[in-house]
Structure formats: C-alpha cells, structure tokens
Amino acid sequence: MDDRVRLRPVAEDDLPFIERLRTDPGLAGPFLWEGWFDPRRFRRRWEADGMLGEDTGNLLVVAGADRLGLVSYRRVTTTARSWCWSIGITLMPEARGRGAGTRAQRLLAEYLFAHTTAHRIQAETDVDNAAEQRALEKAEFTREGVMRGWSFLGGRYHDEVLYSLLRSDGEHPFPSDGYGVTM
Numbered sequence: 792m793d794d795r796v797r798l799r800p801v802a803e804d805d806l807p808f809i810e811r812l813r814t815d816p817g818l819a820g821p822f823l824w825e826g827w828f829d830p831r832r833f834r835r836r837w838e839a840d841g842m843l844g845e846d847t848g849n850l851l852v853v854a855g856a857d858r859l860g861l862v863s864y865r866r867v868t869t870t871a872r873s874w875c876w877s878i879g880i881t882l883m884p885e886a887r888g889r890g891a892g893t894r895a896q897r898l899l900a901e902y903l904f905a906h907t908t909a910h911r912i913q914a915e916t917d918v919d920n921a922a923e924q925r926a927l928e929k930a931e932f933t934r935e936g937v938m939r940g941w942s943f944l945g946g947r948y949h950d951e952v953l954y955s956l957l958r959s960d961g962e963h964p965f966p967s968d969g970y971g972v973t974m
Contacts, residue, residue, distance in 0.1 A: 796894040798850040798862060798902065801842045805851055808858050809833050812881055822917045823881050825944060850902075852882065852895040859886040862899045867913070875911035875955075876903050880923075888922060897930040900956050910958045915941065915951040927954045 801809065810830040812818050819825075836842055842849040846866040852859040860882035867877045878899055880892055900912045916923040918937060928934065932954035941951035 794894070795854040796859065796891050796898070797853050798895060798898050799853055801837060801849055801851050801861075803837065805858065806834050806837060809849075809851075809861055812861060812883065818883065819881065820884070822920045822923070822944070850899065852880070852886075852891060854886075854891065859883055859891050860895070862895050864899065864903060864912075869911070874909070875913055876907070876909050878903075878912055878914050892923065892926040893929040896926060896932075900930065900932075904958055911955055912957075913953060913955045915953055917942070917944075918950045918952055924952060924954075930956075931960070932956045933960070 810833050813823075813833065814828065814830045816824040833842075836849075847864065849861055849863045852862055860880060863879045864876045866874050868874050878896060880896055882892055882895075886892075896914065903909055903912055912932075914927055914932060915938065916927065924934070933956070935953045935955055938951045938953055940948040942949045
C-alpha cells in the first residue's frame with residue numbers, strides 16, 4: 792500500500808470524513824481521542840484558509856480514491872528567531888499497520904523541507920504508541936527522548952516520546968512525483 796499513498800489538500804467534500812475521523816472515539820483511537828469538541832471547527836477552519844495556513848495545516852492522506860487519514864503540521868517557536876514544524880497523523884483503523892503512516896509522514900516532511908525554510912521537523916507520540924514510534928523510525932526520524940507529563944488524555948497526564956528529522960541529517964531525496972502531493 793505504501794507506494795500508492797499520496798497527500799493532497801483538503802476539499803470541502805472531505806469535511807464529513809475528517810469530522811468523523813477526529814470526533815468518533817472508535818476511529819480516533821486511544822492515543823488521539825480528546826473528548827467531545829465542536830465538530831464544525833473543521834468546517835470553520837476550512838472556510839478560513841482551506842486548512843493550509845501559514846502556521847498550521849492539514850493534508851488528506853489518500854491511496855487512489857480512498858481516504859486513509861489526515862496529516863497535520865504546526866509551527867513551533869524554538870527561540871526568538873527560529874522555529875520548527877511539529878507534525879501529526881491520524882489514520883482510519885483499516886489503514887493502520889500497512890505502511891501508510893510511515894509514507895505519509897515521510898512525504899509530509901519532504902514537502903515541508905522543499906517548500907519552507909524549516910531546519911527541523913518533530914513529532915511527539917505517546918510512550919505506549921509503539922506502532923507510531925515504529926512508523927516514525929521507518930520514516931527516518933530520530934528518537935530524542937521522553938517528555939514526562941506532556942499531554943493530558945483520558946483523565947491523566949501521559950509521557951510522550953519526541954522524534955525529529957533535521958534538514959542536515961543527510962540527503963533527503965525528494966521523490967520525482969511531486970512529493971506524493973496531488974493538487
């Protein structure tokens with residue numbers, strides 16, 4: 792599956808899929824279910840900037856006509872004069888464990904390196920999310936360490952593992968198919 796995975800901008804007809812993916816506890820899974828929130832926040836965000844803002848963005852993960860999930864990125868200030876991207880992913884349960892997450896996160900990193908001046912891209916995941924840790928490592932992210940008490944989910948604070956990919960980590964060959972991004 793992983794070689795068919797592409798990223799594309801969110802279209803208006805994708806909004807019901809995104810709302811379901813992010814608001815259904817069974818689809819979000821144990822590491823992303825944050826409780827009930829306004830599902831129309833996704834429509835408002837899409838109407839404001841097509842979910843592609845200067846400091847935060849979302850792209851749909853697809854394989855052919857199938858919607859697999861959503862990747863996100865947000866700007867994180869690191870010092871007064873520098874910043875990095877923090878990325879995330881959520882996939883439909885049937886797309887998990889098949890290489891889609893690894894490819895989607897790698898494509899997103901390559902896209903961000905190609906189209907922004909960021910030197911660092913990072914990702915955080917729950918210490919118990921072994922599948923996401925494997926996906927990030929396969930996507931060539933480096934495990935940096937554990938951030939204690941980083942996130943609040945399900946009534947308690949969770950430790951998160953921090954991963955990074957630097958522009959200077961070596962050659963990041965960009966695929967010839969437009970970074971897997973379709974417009």
